[in-house]
Amino acid sequence: MTSADTTLAAPPAPPRGAPRGAPRRVSAHARRQRWGWFFVAPFSAVFVLMLVVPLAYAFWLSLQTKTIAFGSTFTGLDNYVKAFTDPAFLEGVWLVTRFSLVLIPLQMLVSLVAALVLDALTSRFAAFARLMMFIPYAIPVVIGALMWGFLYSPQFGPGAQVFGLFGLDSPSFLAPDSIFGSLVNVVTWQWAGYYMIILFSALRGIDPTLYEAAKLDGAGAFQTAIRIKVPLISSSLVVILVFALIGTLQFFTEPQILRAVASGAISASYTPNIYAYSLAFSYSQFNYASAISFALGVVVFLFSYLFLFLTRKRNGVF
């Protein structure tokens, strides 16, 4: 649009031969713009109604304080001050930070190795394996978490049978000191296949002549993978990293589902999102819950921005 405007403004005086040329181009442009708005309108309406308005309303809520005993008062940024000094919130943020530090490298490694292996294979087995690895992503998160709840169960889980063979008690996957690893496992299982597909399609987009060149230069399969393939798909790696980062900071569904069977390990403020949920729907503190949500949004923004800044040379997308 800006480039169109500058070209329109460029001719200082209309050339003699075409006196009516310029006005006609303006009206055509305006007409095109009207149609543009027309086509964008359905999306804009949904966007404004379903995203902007609720966000603005939630922000408005977060500026007020409603106590059970006293009703609503406007308190400005008090809720935010409270949020960033609230140990429950800060511990939650620290937990998801640690979670990101463990989970994201693990997830990326698993999906990258899988994608590289599948890219190198050409048998029919490769297509089958690709599908199998992708299936966990096709299972709804809630169902997946419930399923793992049963697998982790000391009573029904395979752990009980395997360890039972040796007359031992099953390790408790849902205890406070092991729940972290159990959750990492569920999330990796669910998402690694999806990230693998993203990386795999990026790998397929690489020009095969590069491989020939590498081969002529004497690079083996391993060297090709490390020196040619990985650098060429680095922008895709950044994409999945950002996806994983945002998803992990907003961690909610899996711990919320497993809470029913591991409540001693997963508290009402385990992650910031669970905390916001508990505040809103269990303690009826909608205002503070809104503030926690926005505070979490700030944290997610900061992390994502910081990360994109650090990888600005590698990411070709953002």
Added chain:
Amino acid sequence: MLTACSSDASTGGGGDAAPVDASSCTNTIVNADAPLVSVWAWYPAFEAVVDEFNSTHDDVQVCWTNAGQGQEEYTKFSTTIEAGSGAPDVVMLETDQINSFALRDALVDLNGFGAADIEDDYTAGAWADVSAGDGVYAVPVDGGPMGLLYRQDILDQYGIAVPTTWDEFAAAAQQLKDAGAPGVLTNFPTNRDGAAFVQALLNQAGVEPFDYDLGESPTGLGVDIDTPDEVKVLTYWNDLVSKKLVANDDAFTPDANTKLVDGSYAMYVAAAWGPGYLQGLQGGSEGAQWRAAPLPQWDASDPKQVNWGGSAFAVTSQARDQELAAEVAKGIFGTEAAWKIGIEQGALFPLWKPILESDYFKDLEYPFFGGQQINSDVFLAAASGYEGFTYSPVQNYFYDQQAEQTASMARGEITPEEAATSIQDAVDSYATEQGFELK
């Protein structure tokens, strides 16, 4: 049937507010011309009760929706209250939730709608549980007087007598373990879903955690958790758990449910709805002989009866026609026919005296308990001895804290004394933050 539903929706609403849409009802409306009252509830066998009500009423019809069980329903109800629309006319609430919702002006005081006329139909304890100050915010439906359910076959096998005091109970737990039984005596849950159970056990020893009167002083709240009685009960269970004489499994999970029926627990410290819950579980062991006995006591000479769970019907402040809604709240479980369905199909424990005190209920024999008359043996005495309990408007927060601290205690991280202090401190500071003045 579909056309009948859609035609009455336009004519049958009655009030000027948006009428209830008959097609949203789970049940079938019998008298299409009568106004509809929407009800949220999750009682077992409730559809038959609703049908019974609808087929005997020309002036009003119940439109029933199951909006989820317990916390799931409260979440939805709470959201509709905050939003200002979308609540049903009548809502089923467990008694521990009434103060929280009444304080948010979500419930209608039934004093204006004939509450006094039905007060005599309920026991004093049941009536106290639905009252706050002078207000009456719900109509009692079912109760949870507590008793001890046990496996006669397991007790016989290991030669254990049914305990009548908590001391005997602890001795029985030791005896069972010494005899080499594969299971344990019972379970002490420390998760959120088990918090109300732990609260009842504490209450039996004299812990009255809250002092609150909505009518007199809605912003004054007394919190009295860190007491010798609280520490006594927590220490008692903590000892049993740490010696592995009782299990520490999360309640209402597939794991705990399986252990309830497969003989892993020889006893189930239960409320009167427990027998119905047990019968609904799959995979019971062969030859299980369940029996019921009164709840063990701290002091056998001065028995104290407590309650776990139980629910009521409240009229919401968004009700289109409050008077009609109050009629429904009072009327659904206000007949013998309805209660026979509730008792026989839903295994509910009635709080409505005409059926509670009837010979039918007293003499009812339960095949699951080998024909034992569990009501006259156990639960009727427990119900009549119950004096009521004061719940707080910060009940959910309190439950969360109690669950977290007792779980930490059961893992051996903190002592019972520290658990009691932590719960007290957390609830104190939360209540202050919420604008309550601590009494």
